[in-house]
Amino acid sequence: MAVTESAPPATAPPVTVWHDRLSARMRGMKSSAIRELLKLTTRAEVISFAGGLPAPDFFPWQEIEAATDRILETRGKEALQYSTTEGFLPLRELLVRHMARYGIEVQAGNVLITSGSQQALDLVGKLLINPGDRVVVEDPSYLGALQAFTAYQPEFLTVPVDEGGIDTERLEVALRSGPKFVYVLPNFQNPSGVTLSLERRRRVIELASHYGVPIVEDDPYGQLRYEGSHLPPLVVLDAEFHGTGNHVHAYRGDLIYLGTLSKTLAPGLRIGWVVAPEEVVDKLVQLKQGADLHTATFTQMVAWETARGGFLDRHVRRLREVYRERRAAMLDALERHFPPGVQWTRPQGGLFLWVTMPPPLDSARMLPRALEAGVAYVPGHSFHALGGGEGSMRMNFSYCPPEVIEEGVRRLGGVIAREMAACAT
Amino acid sequence: MAVTESAPPATAPPVTVWHDRLSARMRGMKSSAIRELLKLTTRAEVISFAGGLPAPDFFPWQEIEAATDRILETRGKEALQYSTTEGFLPLRELLVRHMARYGIEVQAGNVLITSGSQQALDLVGKLLINPGDRVVVEDPSYLGALQAFTAYQPEFLTVPVDEGGIDTERLEVALRSGPKFVYVLPNFQNPSGVTLSLERRRRVIELASHYGVPIVEDDPYGQLRYEGSHLPPLVVLDAEFHGTGNHVHAYRGDLIYLGTLSKTLAPGLRIGWVVAPEEVVDKLVQLKQGADLHTATFTQMVAWETARGGFLDRHVRRLREVYRERRAAMLDALERHFPPGVQWTRPQGGLFLWVTMPPPLDSARMLPRALEAGVAYVPGHSFHALGGGEGSMRMNFSYCPPEVIEEGVRRLGGVIAREMAACAT
Numbered sequence: 001m002a003v004t005e006s007a008p009p010a011t012a013p014p015v016t017v018w019h020d021r022l023s024a025r026m027r028g029m030k031s032s033a034i035r036e037l038l039k040l041t042t043r044a045e046v047i048s049f050a051g052g053l054p055a056p057d058f059f060p061w062q063e064i065e066a067a068t069d070r071i072l073e074t075r076g077k078e079a080l081q082y083s084t085t086e087g088f089l090p091l092r093e094l095l096v097r098h099m100a101r102y103g104i105e106v107q108a109g110n111v112l113i114t115s116g117s118q119q120a121l122d123l124v125g126k127l128l129i130n131p132g133d134r135v136v137v138e139d140p141s142y143l144g145a146l147q148a149f150t151a152y153q154p155e156f157l158t159v160p161v162d163e164g165g166i167d168t169e170r171l172e173v174a175l176r177s178g179p180k181f182v183y184v185l186p187n188f189q190n191p192s193g194v195t196l197s198l199e200r201r202r203r204v205i206e207l208a209s210h211y212g213v214p215i216v217e218d219d220p221y222g223q224l225r226y227e228g229s230h231l232p233p234l235v236v237l238d239a240e241f242h243g244t245g246n247h248v249h250a251y252r253g254d255l256i257y258l259g260t261l262s263k264t265l266a267p268g269l270r271i272g273w274v275v276a277p278e279e280v281v282d283k284l285v286q287l288k289q290g291a292d293l294h295t296a297t298f299t300q301m302v303a304w305e306t307a308r309g310g311f312l313d314r315h316v317r318r319l320r321e322v323y324r325e326r327r328a329a330m331l332d333a334l335e336r337h338f339p340p341g342v343q344w345t346r347p348q349g350g351l352f353l354w355v356t357m358p359p360p361l362d363s364a365r366m367l368p369r370a371l372e373a374g375v376a377y378v379p380g381h382s383f384h385a386l387g388g389g390e391g392s393m394r395m396n397f398s399y400c401p402p403e404v405i406e407e408g409v410r411r412l413g414g415v416i417a418r419e420m421a422a423c424a425t
Numbered sequence: 426m427a428v429t430e431s432a433p434p435a436t437a438p439p440v441t442v443w444h445d446r447l448s449a450r451m452r453g454m455k456s457s458a459i460r461e462l463l464k465l466t467t468r469a470e471v472i473s474f475a476g477g478l479p480a481p482d483f484f485p486w487q488e489i490e491a492a493t494d495r496i497l498e499t500r501g502k503e504a505l506q507y508s509t510t511e512g513f514l515p516l517r518e519l520l521v522r523h524m525a526r527y528g529i530e531v532q533a534g535n536v537l538i539t540s541g542s543q544q545a546l547d548l549v550g551k552l553l554i555n556p557g558d559r560v561v562v563e564d565p566s567y568l569g570a571l572q573a574f575t576a577y578q579p580e581f582l583t584v585p586v587d588e589g590g591i592d593t594e595r596l597e598v599a600l601r602s603g604p605k606f607v608y609v610l611p612n613f614q615n616p617s618g619v620t621l622s623l624e625r626r627r628r629v630i631e632l633a634s635h636y637g638v639p640i641v642e643d644d645p646y647g648q649l650r651y652e653g654s655h656l657p658p659l660v661v662l663d664a665e666f667h668g669t670g671n672h673v674h675a676y677r678g679d680l681i682y683l684g685t686l687s688k689t690l691a692p693g694l695r696i697g698w699v700v701a702p703e704e705v706v707d708k709l710v711q712l713k714q715g716a717d718l719h720t721a722t723f724t725q726m727v728a729w730e731t732a733r734g735g736f737l738d739r740h741v742r743r744l745r746e747v748y749r750e751r752r753a754a755m756l757d758a759l760e761r762h763f764p765p766g767v768q769w770t771r772p773q774g775g776l777f778l779w780v781t782m783p784p785p786l787d788s789a790r791m792l793p794r795a796l797e798a799g800v801a802y803v804p805g806h807s808f809h810a811l812g813g814g815e816g817s818m819r820m821n822f823s824y825c826p827p828e829v830i831e832e833g834v835r836r837l838g839g840v841i842a843r844e845m846a847a848c849a850t
Contacts, residue, residue, distance in 0.1 A: 018705050021605065021639065023555045023577070029711050039509075053507055061501030068493045076486030080691035082478055084464075115540055115695075119717040126576060130448045147715040151551060152448070180446065214446065266505035268722035270540075280443050286454050290572040291716070292544040296724050297693035 024131075028150050047408035049395040050376040052190065052351055057401075058322055059266050060306065060315055067305035075301065083297040085289045086281075087113025087273070091304040095259070095273055098312060102222060103236045106251040109278050112285060115295045117220060117260040117272035121148035123287050124181075124216055124256060127280070129154045134179035138166050140354075140383030140392070142190045142218065145183055154180070156385035161189065163345065165196030168203045175211040181256075182208060182215050186234055187222045188350025191383045191394035195348055198231050205237045208254060215255045220263050223316050225349035226324035233257065235275060252277040261303055263351065264316050269299040323351070329402035330395065330409060337413030339420055344395075351398040354380070356391055357416060363393040366419055375411040449556075453575050472833030474820040475801040477615065477776055482826075483747055484691050485731065485740055492730035500726065508722040510714045511706075512538025512698070516729040520684070520698055523737060527647060528661045531676040534703050537710060540720045542645060542685040542697035546573035548712050549606075549641055549681060552705070554579045559604035563591050565779075565808030565817070567615045567643065570608055579605070581810035586614060588770065590621030593628045600636040606681075607633060607640050611659055612647040613775025616808045616819035620773055623656050630662045633679060640680045645688050648741050650774035651749035658682065660700060677702040686728055688776065689741050694724040748776070754827035755820065755834060762838030764845055769820075776823040779805070781816055782841060788818040791844055800836040 071079050086092070092111040099106065114120040121144065129135060129152035137146065139158035146156070157174045160167050166184055175182070184204065186196035196204070208215050217234045235257040242253050257275040265271070274284060288294070306312075330353065334344055341358045355377075357363065364379035380392025397405060496504050511517070517536040524531065539545040546569065554560060554577035562571065564583035571581070582599045585592050591609055600607070609629065611621035621629070633640050642659045660682040667678050682700040690696070699709060713719070731737075755778065759769055766783045780802075782788065789804035805817025822830060 018639075018702065018708075021553060022708065023551065023553055023558075026552065026708060029708075029715075051507065056502035056506055059502060059505040061497045061505060064505065065494055065497040065501075068497075069490055072486045072490040072493075076490075077481035077484060078693075080484040080486060080489065080693040081481055082476065082687075082692045115717040115721075118715070122716045126448065127451065128446060128448055130450075133448075144715070144718065151712065151715050214443075262507075266723075267507045268503075268505040270717065270719075270721040277443065283443075283447065283451060283454075287576065290454075290543070290569070290576050291547045292540040292695065293569070294695075296540075296695040296721055298691075298727075299721050299723055302723075 048376045053399040071301045079301045085285045085294045088300040110251045112274045114272040116270040117258045120258045120274045125149045125152040136174045136179045136182040185218045192354040193345040193347030218258045220260045221350035228348045271303045326397045329405045330397040333406045333409035337410045339417045362390045373411045375408045473801045478824040496726045504726045510710045510719045513725040535676045537699045539697040541695040542683045545683045545699045546570045550574045550577040561599045561604045561607040610643045613772045617779040618770040618772030643683045645685045646775035653773045696728045751822045754830045755822040758831045758834035762835045764842045780818045787815045798836045800833045
């Protein structure tokens, strides 16, 4: 065979069959429905109720620009350098003061800054879960938490939620089986929008203490309440229960609390935090060091400089007005446009409500037709760790302005009505 | 017993013995020597050769401020919002063009943005390591990689490095035992400062291919070469070996390559990246989604806006001049101030050199006396996965200006001389 000068060199094919080399934990992982959907919904003609996105028109970009300029001009060498894993101390202290206004009395030593509260969920899973350990989650629960924990191969135990939050009788049954921890979102739960009642909050703390099972409390929306009275987070009740509920002492209890600036300042900064007993913070710091060394110094300092001096509280008050109006717009539109037989929750805060269609409607199978009609949501099935929720869907009301919400609900109501008519024939 | 109205309510003690609840992986974790040291060395009077910190005087804070203002004014809603897990596409495309100037021909679909390359190490461990899997590392190796991998409970196999990099004969022995992957830093290795020779690079690729073991190539310093000629990264040789080394095709080989902007732009932004076959990127995206959803949109867009238009290349050229001078200052000071019998590497680039003292000197035991004398380093022991390195230390030359390097080496030389004298008596 003739070989020319320009012939390529003999080469070997790749030998790595990558999927044979993956760790066992990858077998339980699947791509998230939210993520795939977010891709579809970037099409301009689709009205998206799918993401959990804050309203971009209300990002305080001018305040963030001014804060960034001040930080770079006065502390630029620090803001661009490596920093400690625990996080920027003035930001941790600011968060301590901020939480105190919601009744949470802890010290900076109880606070670890994370790269969004998603990272906190990952670190909690890494800290606590051995393969096969039982973990109690609400049914439905936050998809990102299920995904974070799944990497550590737990066995999920699910406990249903109703309008008053997690069912405490069913919770007790689950606690008897010796789970590693209980993961719960007491305020305006993602995805259902329901809030854990005060009576049940006390019961959850009693039960967890009785069975010696720690709680992981996820509270991304606690400050975004649009009606009703603030209820004490579980971490406050836990501190009271254990007699450590005063600000002279650091928090030392049976609970890990997660907060975030993603819903109150801006998600693009990726600033979350963990509150935990100092011994737990120390362990989480070790894990975070291996995971990403530290959260970006730059965004931590910018967030601090933006938030301080009362701005964060003022901005949260403004967001409450904006989202209260959008929630009302969605509830109003649902009344007018959704067919009889469809039900939904009436959240007192947060970003989401939960719609349940009558059988045999299936929200996942309906989604392509909704996208054709120019509207998106997340099928309820995604939020159930052990299956279920086929008739449900999560709808976000924070992202779209009221008039867009009206139009999107109108489109979706038409899709559901046609689906119901098709089933009836 | 009299009970007054103001008596505290009966309380229960905390019931969670947290350390009994930790996952098995926590048993192998220990707090990092680097981290504890970084705390000590923030004292103003200590000259620190301990951290791996870039020179803060050369952070391009004015360019970053201007870039931030442009981003917030033109794309603020996007910069502050949630974004895709893969990373900001224009940044991934910029990195593709940047890498091409160093011979690495890949496509944006091969690139995943990570929260510093530390996160890439964590994701690689999560992707590949089952408890008990063998992982080959250099001896010594990067402490942060050992820490990231340890969370997934591997069995480390160590292969020594000399002035030409990893010992390929010993590597072959290790490869015969069926490891999951080989982790290697070919350029100006952290901590030793040595560079893998071209001949050995080819041999590493041949061996890895022959034994069907993938390589994880960590290249944080490849652009920071101060003498000698650029050598092709392993990812380039791997692509050539497998006949995929042209930019018409996406990379599909047996290697995962890690890069970072921490040493060339600013570590406080936490921007790293992974290059891998698309099927591997897809899996890493799933893991990253669970780990932190995505790297901060804000820092990704600011890094892109700062770096583009040739600024990153110009800035790297400037850093080379700065660090070349500092490396020369340290090598010069070592010659003058260190006692006979002490040896050190002469790195062609990067941030570190490696000092070896004669027995029975112990760098960890000497450290308190060095800190008393006002100088810090990292004891060599920290970098050995399976022990050893007691006589060695890692010294950083990028952080301190030349005159400070001179003074710090003088102090350290005195400490070592006294230590040797004490051992001789």
